[in-house]
Amino acid sequence: MAKIRMIDIAVNLTDGMFKGIYNGKQCHVGDIAAVLNRAWNAGVDRIIVTGGSLKESKEALSIAETDGRLFCTVGVHPTRCKEFEDSGDPEKYFQDLVSLAKEGVDKGKVVAIGECGLDYDRLHFCPPEVQKKYFEKQFELAHAMKLPMFLHMRAAAGDFCEILAGQKDKFVAGVAHSFTGSAEDRDKLLSFSNLYIGKPLELRFIASLLGCSIYIKWFWSSCIKSFELSHFGMNRCKRLLTEDC
Template sequence: MQINSKLRLFDIAVNLTDDQFYGMYHHQKYHKPDYKDVLKRASDIGCEHLLISSGCLSDLKKTRELCQLSPNYYTTAGIHPCRAYELNKDYYGYMGELKDQLELALKEKKLVAIGECGLDYDRLGRSTKQEQMIAFDPHFDLAEKYKLPMYLHNRNTRDDFYDIMQKNRHRIVGGVVHSFTGPLDELQKILHLDLYVGVNGCSLKTQENINVAKQIPLDKLLLETDAPYCEIKRNHPSSKYVKTQFQAQFNEKWKEGQLVKSRNEPCKIIQVLEVMSELLKVDQEKLSEICFQNTLKCFGLA
């Protein structure tokens, strides 16, 4: 669908290497790769700028290729806390190859942040707390060396994440805590660290989330989808503010040119914008431009 507006949107969280964009769901093939259609739909609603996130070495190799599809696509380089276990195999070899890929992305002028990195205590079954701590630490060295902002992940870590960030904040130029879902005190800690806040459907899942989202300062707000995850679902209280709807089919009934039910896409960033516009009482066009400029500033693209 084509939306006639002056919206300029920048989705800071697109997991475009995910199997779902290549027709695979739960290790079963349902349709051919449709990521190019996904990208076109994003462009059609005014979202021509994407941050294609990576959270491991294999991701970064793929995102570097995907970034060549547009001058407005960028990537990150880091180790997601849920992938921290990968360092156990060969720490120095893994970090050495990650750094090599990072520097290639830098030369291609596609790397804008170090991450996705951080801590996630809700998923300790994937990587232990110790493994996550070990993986998190070298990201500060990389961010300091290359003078890049950090692309951060934090889930249910109490004060551990913020203690580490506070200790190292002077070393980095800034960053964003993406897919923010925390309570008000966590938001206040992020703002105290002078970091940006990334908001998606999961950030707007409950009434408490909504109440916190209303407190995000305009100059610290970034928009995202975290596609193919974190869509705004119909049972979310925020869904009542969504105006733009998209036709979709279940993956087993996939048709070329249509969205897949329950698979989030960057085109749905317009729904996040619509919700935040209502919550913050700011015109959509104005809010989209504010967030667009915030994103350029956060990632040094201004």
Template sequence: MNSAHFLIDIGANLTHPELNKKIDVIVDNIKSANIEKVIITSSNTQDTKEALEIISKYPDLFYTTVGFHPHNAKDYSSKDVAEIEAFLNNDKVLALGECGLDFYREYSSKEEQLFCFEQHLEIAKTIKKPIFLHERHAFKDFVDMLKKHKDGLFKYVVHCFTGTKEELKTYIDMGCYIGITGWITDESRGKRLHEIIKYIPEDRLMIETDSPYLIPHNINFKHDGINEPSYLIYVAETIAKCLNKDINYVKDVTIRNTKLFFNINE
């Protein structure tokens, strides 16, 4: 398969009811859009179970993750560690996550989130698989926690990055990979990202849809407002424009980085 003509979506919430109910159509669209692989993001262990059901139908197309999203930290307990570790022994479960901190809405308390996040980092030290990270309005606590546990951690990607130049520099200096979503296609909200994406090293950039959220603003046809992996090309096109690069450059770089980061050898 020629990587110059394909993309990998590192984060799509395909267990979301809006997408899971039409997964066969989603798959047809993915194939038509030359998406080589999609990583189904999990926000709790039930998501992972549902993702593995999807994967059983389409084993050549999908992978998944396992972990508790900060919104779901209130549901996490130390009793979940064994189940998470068992899932991570599955070759189709590529990463730990989505985990991290989100103080924007606080569906779970800060204390619950900090406990859950720290437990995930402890798991990561023993499993040696990448970590799929979420941070929103919690930068200092998030970075402090990562630095506290940096010895023994493997690789991590900050998904859906929308922060400042200074935050980006901190992440890069810490060795983080960076995931870019359709946020960058929003000429208003994504303006800052347009200006600072050039500071992401070529070997740290990955792309994602975060479906069904963050539908690209540069889609040029009528749609239902629900994002899906087949729209990833619109993210790639905007990145290429921001970097003043050819679209195949973005495809080559991101697919190479993704396969190395997640250890995808198929």
């Protein structure tokens, strides 16, 4: 029987938690090497490190260069899109993303553009009009690099699909890894060619996707505290820390 190859497509290794920092407090020494070793030993074959801003994308590329099994994305998360304007020069910020993506592609490390998209669940980080403007802008980056897109969609199916439809000539393929929509929203997304979705929570949702392509994700760090005890995967989790940092 052929070995099953597992590729984790969304690992937030730039998160401070992998440096041992929680809520601004140093709780332990950085353990990224140990975390990666556990992944390799568990059968993970490749890992894609997520970029969520220009700074994080630079760090993601640096991490990816440390191991032949690591790759990364370059892009700006919807909750971080204010960084374009806060930089004082949105076009320069974008061109810096272009340069970084090109560098990473030339090195064989950047394999997708993102994480980008729309997140209307957390508008306190970035208003919708700013999110939409720079979500559209990142299609230019994907088109220039001829790369698939690593997408994010929370409570924004209408605008997300409208933008995707308007930019379909620049869209090669992609996965909406953070997806919180309904079955109707799911069907809208799957109507686009070469677009896949990730859905971490509902087994009923997965059962409804028989015959479709899906990606399964696991939260490596930032979302772990939000898991409910009723989550279907909680019986597979083991708590190692005796107190919260």
